[in-house]
Amino acid sequence: xxxxxxxxxxxxxxxxxxxxxxxxxxxxxxxxxxxxxxxxxxxxxxxxxxxxxxxxxxxxxxxxxxxxxxxxxxxxxxxxxxxxxxxxxxxxxxxxxxxxxxxxxxxxxxxxxxxxxxxxxxxxxxxxxxxxxxxxxxxxxxxxxxxxxxxx
Numbered sequence: 001x002x003x004x005x006x007x008x009x010x011x012x013x014x015x016x017x018x019x020x021x022x023x024x025x026x027x028x029x030x031x032x033x034x035x036x037x038x039x040x041x042x043x044x045x046x047x048x049x050x051x052x053x054x055x056x057x058x059x060x061x062x063x064x065x066x067x068x069x070x071x072x073x074x075x076x077x078x079x080x081x082x083x084x085x086x087x088x089x090x091x092x093x094x095x096x097x098x099x100x101x102x103x104x105x106x107x108x109x110x111x112x113x114x115x116x117x118x119x120x121x122x123x124x125x126x127x128x129x130x131x132x133x134x135x136x137x138x139x140x141x142x143x144x145x146x147x148x149x150x151x152x
Contacts, residue, residue, distance in 0.1 A: 060111025063100020066118025069093035073125035080136065083129040090129060093122030 070093030077086040100115030 058107050058109035060100050060104050060107075060109060060115060062096050063104060063111040063115030063118065066093050066096030066098075066100050066122070067114035068118075069096060070118040070121030070125060074121045074128075077125045077129040077132065080132075083132055086125050086129045087133075090122045090124075090126035093118040093125070097122060 069089045073086045073089035073093055076082045076089065079086075097115045097118030097120075100111060100118065104110075104112035104115060
């Protein structure tokens, strides 16, 4: 064997280094810095990474309510005796959608797309329901007029 000195082996992950005592979470480091008595240690000890907290985006519940009302109104506007409900839901969708768009512009966050969906589907449902009711009313009126003429 050779008489050359062997190079030192690198320490394993997590193994304490010679000359440095192990760090314990929640306690101050053992060498160099000693905090004053009576003051708690702030944050994580040196050498430890503390992950930042995730900040949730502000919600837009009124915009989502407008979108849901608009979608339900579009579905219901084709049913003959339920389209009265679709007129109410369409109007609510327009109102909630407009408020949701205003909230999203002012505060940011999510839900602006659903608010726009509420305004658009609310207008579509309202127009279709009113046209559908006008057609049904005209048909019923003309049938009653014809039946009245034939019956006399």
